[in-house]
Amino acid sequence: MSNLRWKVLTVLGVFVVFAGLGVYPILAARYHIPAPGWLMDKQLKLGLDLKGGVHLVLRVQTDDALRLETDTEMERLRSELETRKIPVTNVVAVNVTQFRVEGVQPGQDAAFRQAATEVQVNFDRSSGTNGTYTFTLKPNIQVNLRDESVVQARQTIERRVNELGVTEPSITQQGSGGDQILVQLPGVTDVERAKQIMGSPGLLELKIVEQGPSPTKEALTTGGQVPQGMEVVPGAPGVPGEPAGTVYYLVKRVAAVTGRDLRNARASLDENNQPAVSFTLHNEGGARFGKVTAENIGRQLAIVLDGRVQSAPRIESRISTDGRITGSFTSEEVQNLSLILRSGALPATLTYLEERTIGPSLGADSIRSGVLASFVGLLFVVLFMLVYYKLSGVNAVVALVFNLVILLGLMAYIGAVMTLPGIAGFVLTMGMGVDSNVLIFERIKEELEAQRGVRAAINAGFARVFWTLVDTHTAALISAAFLFQFGTGPIRGFAVTLFVGLVSNLFTSTFVSKTLFELALARKHQVATLSI
Amino acid sequence: MHIFKDTHFDFLRWRWHAIALSALIVAAGVFTIATRGIQKGVEFAGGTVVIEQFDQAVSIQQVRAALEKSFGQDISIQEFGDPSQRQVMIRVAQVGAESGASLGTTADALEAALKQANLGNFRRQGTEIVGPAVGRELTTKGISATVLSLAGILAYISFRFQLSFATGAVVATMHDLLVTFAFLAFFGYDLTLNVIAALLTITGFSTNDTIVIFDRVRENLRGMRRDSIGTIINVAINQTLGRTIITSGTALLSALALFFFGGEVLHGFAFTMVVGIITGTYSTVFIAAAIVSFWRGSAPTRAASHAPATASTGAPPQPQRKQKPQRKARAS
Numbered sequence: 001m002s003n004l005r006w007k008v009l010t011v012l013g014v015f016v017v018f019a020g021l022g023v024y025p026i027l028a029a030r031y032h033i034p035a036p037g038w039l040m041d042k043q044l045k046l047g048l049d050l051k052g053g054v055h056l057v058l059r060v061q062t063d064d065a066l067r068l069e070t071d072t073e074m075e076r077l078r079s080e081l082e083t084r085k086i087p088v089t090n091v092v093a094v095n096v097t098q099f100r101v102e103g104v105q106p107g108q109d110a111a112f113r114q115a116a117t118e119v120q121v122n123f124d125r126s127s128g129t130n131g132t133y134t135f136t137l138k139p140n141i142q143v144n145l146r147d148e149s150v151v152q153a154r155q156t157i158e159r160r161v162n163e164l165g166v167t168e169p170s171i172t173q174q175g176s177g178g179d180q181i182l183v184q185l186p187g188v189t190d191v192e193r194a195k196q197i198m199g200s201p202g203l204l205e206l207k208i209v210e211q212g213p214s215p216t217k218e219a220l221t222t223g224g225q226v227p228q229g230m231e232v233v234p235g236a237p238g239v240p241g242e243p244a245g246t247v248y249y250l251v252k253r254v255a256a257v258t259g260r261d262l263r264n265a266r267a268s269l270d271e272n273n274q275p276a277v278s279f280t281l282h283n284e285g286g287a288r289f290g291k292v293t294a295e296n297i298g299r300q301l302a303i304v305l306d307g308r309v310q311s312a313p314r315i316e317s318r319i320s321t322d323g324r325i326t327g328s329f330t331s332e333e334v335q336n337l338s339l340i341l342r343s344g345a346l347p348a349t350l351t352y353l354e355e356r357t358i359g360p361s362l363g364a365d366s367i368r369s370g371v372l373a374s375f376v377g378l379l380f381v382v383l384f385m386l387v388y389y390k391l392s393g394v395n396a397v398v399a400l401v402f403n404l405v406i407l408l409g410l411m412a413y414i415g416a417v418m419t420l421p422g423i424a425g426f427v428l429t430m431g432m433g434v435d436s437n438v439l440i441f442e443r444i445k446e447e448l449e450a451q452r453g454v455r456a457a458i459n460a461g462f463a464r465v466f467w468t469l470v471d472t473h474t475a476a477l478i479s480a481a482f483l484f485q486f487g488t489g490p491i492r493g494f495a496v497t498l499f500v501g502l503v504s505n506l507f508t509s510t511f512v513s514k515t516l517f518e519l520a521l522a523r524k525h526q527v528a529t530l531s532i
Numbered sequence: 533m534h535i536f537k538d539t540h541f542d543f544l545r546w547r548w549h550a551i552a553l554s555a556l557i558v559a560a561g562v563f564t565i566a567t568r569g570i571q572k573g574v575e576f577a578g579g580t581v582v583i584e585q586f587d588q589a590v591s592i593q594q595v596r597a598a599l600e601k602s603f604g605q606d607i608s609i610q611e612f613g614d615p616s617q618r619q620v621m622i623r624v625a626q627v628g629a630e631s632g633a634s635l636g637t638t639a640d641a642l643e644a645a646l647k648q649a650n651l652g653n654f655r656r657q658g659t660e661i662v663g664p665a666v667g668r669e670l671t672t673k674g675i676s677a678t679v680l681s682l683a684g685i686l687a688y689i690s691f692r693f694q695l696s697f698a699t700g701a702v703v704a705t706m707h708d709l710l711v712t713f714a715f716l717a718f719f720g721y722d723l724t725l726n727v728i729a730a731l732l733t734i735t736g737f738s739t740n741d742t743i744v745i746f747d748r749v750r751e752n753l754r755g756m757r758r759d760s761i762g763t764i765i766n767v768a769i770n771q772t773l774g775r776t777i778i779t780s781g782t783a784l785l786s787a788l789a790l791f792f793f794g795g796e797v798l799h800g801f802a803f804t805m806v807v808g809i810i811t812g813t814y815s816t817v818f819i820a821a822a823i824v825s826f827w828r829g830s831a832p833t834r835a836a837s838h839a840p841a842t843a844s845t846g847a848p849p850q851p852q853r854k855q856k857p858q859r860k861a862r863a864s
């Protein structure tokens with residue numbers, strides 16, 4: 001008897017805990033019943049397909065990060081060679097991971113190798129004929145750089161999305177190459193703005209102008225060759241005070257300061273009351289900027305954003321920490337730009353692989369049909385069980401309700417997301433969930449026919465079926481696990497529902513159902529018949 | 533109440549007929565897929581889908597006429613959801629370039645073409661734009677998930693039962709996947725992510741069903757040592773027949789509820805489940821059990837040197853009627 005009391009208490013305890021976690025917050029939210037905040041935070045969340053929102057899959061072009069590393073090291077070696085006065089005929093990039101130095105004179109070999117020691121931390125050097133050296137980015141460094149660029153891109157997107165003020169965004173890495181980022185923004189409907197803000201490189205560079213603006217590229221080069229350590233950058237269209245059409249500037253390749261030196265950026269107005277972005281540099285960047293501007297008073301400073309010169313004001317005096325980006329901006333562009341600059345540059349460009357938007361009314365329709373289907377399915381199953389198994393059917397129905405409550409509670413507890421396929425998973429869990437009860441009840445019937453007593457028949461029925469249930473549930477869990485592995489978004493929601501449903505079903509069918517039988521038979525001494 | 537009380541159907545007698553029927557369906561499916569192709573959903577094929585809600589009722593023909601000029605013949609247009617909502621789902625194969633933020637240009641071009649056709653105001657309710665790279669990756673992932681889950685089940689059943697049982701269960705499950713594919717092709721359903729999820733669920737359901745019967749076979753093997761495996765399997769199927777019908781019935785009812793009330797998005801999913809539940813039940817009896825009977829041959833399971841120990845196992849009484857020996861079985 002006391003054994004049974006403990007079982008009943010366990011069953012009731014489990015029910016109360018999961019009902020509190022899963023069902024109460026839903027009712028509280030719907031009927032405005034007070035509930036503690038931590039409980040409401042745990043409430044079962046709706047997936048994007050039910051709530052509406054934007055779902056984007058982006059790929060990080062990790063080659064960009066390798067190219068940047070190769071370029072930077074190549075420039076560093078070039079200037080090192082210049083300071084040490086080692087003549088070479090050419091320093092040229094071969095591909096994203098390789099560059100080549102040509103024409104090192106035979107007598108200078110040792111000196112060249114000396115100069116290249118620092119580069120060789122990350123690069124392998126191989127020598128060819130005629131004083132040619134090829135530097136290749138080390139394979140392990142390549143892997144690290146690719147991984148880092150994806151992580152940085154994800155963090156940058158996170159910062160930008162947070163600045164956008166989206167509630168409960170989800171930003172995760174995925175894909176077989178690990179270079180994809182899944183962004184889910186519930187409730188967002190303006191895809192274009194979201195995409196623009198997430199995808200802009202946001203790379204700000206301030207560079208000293210050597211020559212320009214000029215209407216053609218050719219005017220800035222000598223015999224088609226860009227001078228060493230320089231580059232030609234096009235201007236942004238429609239910059240005020242500049243000639244119409246695209247113009248070009250010849251600027252120093254190495255930036256005086258970059259977006260990484262920014263402490264803050266905010267929307268403001270320039271002296272003509274045009275929208276502009278004011279920025280503040282942190283101390284170290286400010287010191288460097290002060291030195292460069294002091295040395296170059298009277299020259300132009302190009303403000304280059306994502307490879308386009310936005311404006312090139314003349315340096316009037318030494319500037320240390322505060323500056324302003326002017327150009328032909330609308331006030332909305334200025335808002336977006338300052339947001340992008342505040343959250344930092346992307347380490348690599350992004351491409352969009354997949355875009356999905358679900359309008360809120362579409363999601364509401366899905367919920368309505370999903371819930372309707374669940375109720376109809378539940379009704380069918382309940383009616384059948386009651387008609388076929390009579391009073392024992394009540395036992396099965398109670399177990400079914402238990403199953404659903406535990407399912408809701410567990411999903412809320414582990415922070416799973418309810419999706420439309422997840423609702424389908426609910427319906428199927430109900431349909432298949434009664435399988436265990438049917439299996440047990442049919443076995444009890446057989447045992448009763450074998451002229452056993454009611455109690456013995458029930459005990460034997462549960463005992464014999466137990467391992468069958470373990471086997472069937474394990475096999476189903478195996479396929480649910482692989483389904484989870486395979487799926488994205490909604491499918492994962494389905495796999496989780498299925499998985500949790502299987503676990504809770506095993507508990508309700510073997511433990512709750514048995515306890516209910518024991519409870520029903522406990523007060524009677526001699527039981528002759530069982531309503532089954 | 534008892535729908536099947538003490539039945540003695542000789543299921544294995546029909547195994548060759550059943551295998552012929554399954555082969556016919558699968559062959560017809562393969563033929564349909566080879567000639568007409570199976571339609572891939574936008575997740576796999578790539579492309580642009582928009583769902584537009586119109587202020588006034590428009591016909592499919594009107595929408596098609598508006599779009600044909602710029603998008604050619606290969607447009608799929610269908611009503612979406614309740615007719616009173618005046619929602620139309622349009623799918624084209626094109627996507628904007630996969631670079632930068634221009635993936636959505638096709639969707640914008642679609643809307644521009646609709647605006648020009650003077651069909652009244654409309655609002656975009658949803659979009660789904662998938663570049664070709666995603667589809668390729670999903671296909672490999674889907675195949676590997678199915679193969680791995682079958683391998684996992686094979687390993688588990690071999691561990692808990694025997695290799696012959698595991699092979700039977702896995703072949704039956706593969707049969708179910710093929711038959712379901714065939715029906716998807718016959719009825720022209722798109723192969724979407726939801727359909728794949730349903731297919732993977734069917735692997736679980738079908739195995740579940742098979743294990744229940746195998747478990748009974750295993751139990752009977754201990755008590756019926758003089759009988760051939762064919763007899764034992766027949767007895768096991770008959771013993772669990774009530775359960776098989778009821779479970780498949782309730783699962784089928786749930787899947788039918790989804791099919792009729794679950795809304796547009798779940799239609800393909802529910803259809804796949806309905807087909808899968810039916811074929812899953814059928815294959816347990818006629819494919820999985822048949823394979824075990826072929827594998828184990830028709831000899832008695834144990835040389836009848838001593839009497840079967842039915843009393844000690846406490847199993848319910850075995851059917852008294854003598855089963856016919858399995859002469860027809862061309863077991864290897």
